[in-house]
Amino acid sequence: xxxxxxxxxxxxxxxxxxxxxxxxxxxxxxxxxxxxxxxxxxxxxxxxxxxxxxxxxxxxxxxxxxxxxxxxxxxxxxxxxxxxxxxxxxxxxxxxxxxxxxxxxxxxxxxxxxxxxxxxxxxxxxxxxxxxxxxxxxxxxxxxxxxxxxxxxxxxxxxxxxxxxxxxxxxxxxxxxxxxx
Numbered sequence: 368x369x370x371x372x373x374x375x376x377x378x379x380x381x382x383x384x385x386x387x388x389x390x391x392x393x394x395x396x397x398x399x400x401x402x403x404x405x406x407x408x409x410x411x412x413x414x415x416x417x418x419x420x421x422x423x424x425x426x427x428x429x430x431x432x433x434x435x436x437x438x439x440x441x442x443x444x445x446x447x448x449x450x451x452x453x454x455x456x457x458x459x460x461x462x463x464x465x466x467x468x469x470x471x472x473x474x475x476x477x478x479x480x481x482x483x484x485x486x487x488x489x490x491x492x493x494x495x496x497x498x499x500x501x502x503x504x505x506x507x508x509x510x511x512x513x514x515x516x517x518x519x520x521x522x523x524x525x526x527x528x529x530x531x532x533x534x535x536x537x538x539x540x541x542x543x544x545x546x547x548x
Contacts, residue, residue: 391415391429391539393507394531398429410434413543428508432491433544435501441465441472441493444502448491452476464529470495473532475525484513488521490528494537496544503540507532 391398398415401422405411411433416425437444445463452459461476475490488509496503507528516524 391431393429393535394528396427398427409436411544425508426510428506428510430504430506430508431540431543432504432506433496433501433540434504435496437502439495439502441470441495441502444493444504445472445474445491448474449476452478464533466533471537473529475529475532477521479513486511486513486516488525488528490525490532492532492535492537494541497541503537503544505532505535505537505540 389400396417399418400413401416402414404413413431414422415429415431416422417427420426434444442463442465449461449463452461456478459476459478461474464473464475466472471492471494473490473492475488477486477488479486488511490507492505493502494504509524509528
């Protein structure tokens with residue numbers, strides 16, 4: 368009887384953690400877990416998409432990242448991402464925002480593939496993992512076709528996404544990787 372009570376208590380305590388990593392609420396939308404990347408790569412990730420969208424045809428995506436070997440400097444991680452972005456797309460606009468109080472850093476950017484009318488807007492938020500092992504990041508991505516979103520609408524999407532990411536609690540990302548990897 369005692370073993371059964373302990374097992375039930377363990378299952379009840381585990382259920383909220385599973386629910387927290389099964390969905391993510393961001394920007395007024397709920398994202399459901401669609402894919403989890405390899406656990407032995409430099410960037411371990413979990414992709415959350417809108418329920419009706421297949422993962423290979425997403426328009427909005429939310430991703431948890433863990434980078435255990437990336438050091439512990441969120442500002443450097445954002446700068447490295449900006450450097451990779453510029454190597455890929457020299458004209459890609461980006462902005463880095465540092466929260467000195469929390470140590471978290473946001474980078475947002477707009478990019479597209481050469482000879483493509485598909486554009487992607489991304490916002491990343493980097494934070495120390497808290498476990499003493501590297502960094503974690505949250506990413507929001509919005510993919511659209513040129514002409515479908517005008518400059519004014521994109522400006523509003525960008526402002527809201529940055530504000531939503533600034534207030535996004537990185538504890539969910541840290542907890543996911545602390546309990547699942």
